[in-house]
Amino acid sequence: MDGPQPVLQNPLVLLFQTVRTQTEALIDGLSDADATVQSMDDASPAKWHLAHTTWFFETMVLAPHASGYRVFDPAFDFLFNSYYETLGARLARPRRGMLSRPSLAAILDYRRHVTDAVIALLVGGAPKAVADLIELGCQHEQQHQELLLTDILHLFAQNPLASCFREPDPAPTKAAAPPAVRFIPFNGGITRIGHAGQGFAFDCEGPDHEVLIESFRLADRLVTNAEWLAFIADGGYRDPLLWLSDGWAAVKEGGWTAPLYWQERDGEFQTMTLHGRQPVEPAAPVTHVSYFEADAFATWAGKRLPTEAEWEHAARPLPIAGNFAGSERLTPLPATPGEGLRQMFGDVWEWTRSAYLPYPRFRPAAGAVGEYNGKFMSGQFVLRGGSCATPEGHVRATYRNFFPPHARWQFSGLRLAEDI
Known part of the structure; x- marks a missing residue:
């Protein structure tokens, strides 16, 4: 009414x-x-x-x-x-x-x-x-x-002073290396994705609909900086066989040799953060990587990126809890020990291999607000899960973020998947 x-x-x-x-x-x-x-x-x-x-x-x-x-x-x-x-x-x-x-x-x-x-x-x-x-x-x-x-x-x-936006609270400490990544199996079949029922959602999150997924496995945690350092050391940014054609062009044009904000000094990598310039934390999730980089890393690791349907299917039963902006950490944190999927929400946005396209029966809203999301459904890829800069309570399992595949300045990382 x-x-x-x-x-x-x-x-x-x-x-x-x-x-x-x-x-x-x-x-x-x-x-x-x-x-x-x-x-x-x-x-x-x-x-x-x-x-x-x-x-x-x-x-x-x-x-x-x-x-x-x-x-x-x-x-x-x-x-x-x-x-x-x-x-x-x-x-x-x-x-x-x-x-x-x-x-x-x-x-x-x-x-x-x-x-x-x-x-x-x-x-x-x-x-x-x-x-x-x-x-x-x-x-x-x-x-x-x-x-x-x-x-x-x-x-x-961009400023050589590398100023601090916020002092870290609490002060960062050296984290223990996370356990080896484990891959959790999910059975294939018909599943429903997309928003339905009560509560707010953006128009691009619906309508809910059925999709068919094959059986797959999903990594229990995000890819870490230590794993990315191994990718760099193995020539990941120098091997064109790992990259999509547009991705390899971006590597050459941009001179990419590491994630955005990384600088090598005296044999060690540092990165710019909202707390100023900091040493790269090996156990923390890698961030500020493009879709092209995420896809190349997955190829190098012998895996792939999950589809957005796989990601949502795995995330739906989980509580929407994690390292969001409300924690005031403002930086991705290492995975905590535990069983099952971790870091599905918060820390870094997770690239999927899915293009940002309309769901079946999608219709943009009438009037100017109809320009909000639908007009961008071309040339973008979907990210899921939120980041350490996402406001508390803002994301859902159905939330679809999207950016062009070359974008790196967002808190974007990845989680691996594999076929069964």
Whole structure:
């Protein structure tokens, strides 16, 4: 029923306030300059993330649904639209770092203006359709919280000072080597994947549908830095027989010899993290590798990447618990001892071998929000499970992240699979 939702019975106000506060906490300690600079075309300044997530609520929720709402600044429609063609012209993505104005302080004023208006709308009793848009906006902002962290890391990595974004808490300690990887068998057959029932999900997570999978085995933990070091030492980045054609072209063009942010100094590898430059931890999961690198490693190991259907089939019975951003570690952690699948959620996004395509019967939503996911179902690969930069409670077993196969600046790693 599309009627008003009683605020006291609706946790949406708390969710909205929590998400908005969490986003602003991420910029604590950043200068206006830190928040303005854009380190590459695929990244965005922290200031832009703050403004764009606010523009989403203003444009999708307040302007059409809040009677008497006063738009903060009409120019922001051009500055902070991301890719919504139906909503008009916008600043080209590679030029977002040119926005020295509005200042960070002005963006925070914009956020307060919109936050107050959304809360007033909810308190006044928002119809379910509007409440659903606000929930979508909260989930959208959580995605940008992760992007904000990954983009800050990329930005700080370009500076020779290798500055620390957050002090590690607790301080890192040398981890014991994880046990040898074990492969857990799963029987083939018809299984259902995709979101169904109650609870939020993005449109690309459904409809739920049947798929046929062959019997397979899935590694009980993520691939580690120590295993990746063996791949490097064995000439993994020099052997074209391990690589897809486009991947080998990316290796040569980019001069790839190790994961992004790795540097070899005096015979040892260091890596840039949100805690500054750190020695590579051998027991921790490898991260900041592309799909091309993940696929080449799997070929070198005599294995393969799992499909997204295999991954979801294995993950569905498991609790959604792991090393997320809420732990404040902000770096992947070694696997803890135990039986069964570990690290399925958190630590690093796991590349699958599945292209990001629509599920059977998928239909994008009507209007501008229909541009959210469906328009990107070309040239991308699916990642599953979330990372150490993903907000707590944001992912599900059905959650489909997606990036182009050359992307490396996200917290992306891999888990191996094999056929039976």
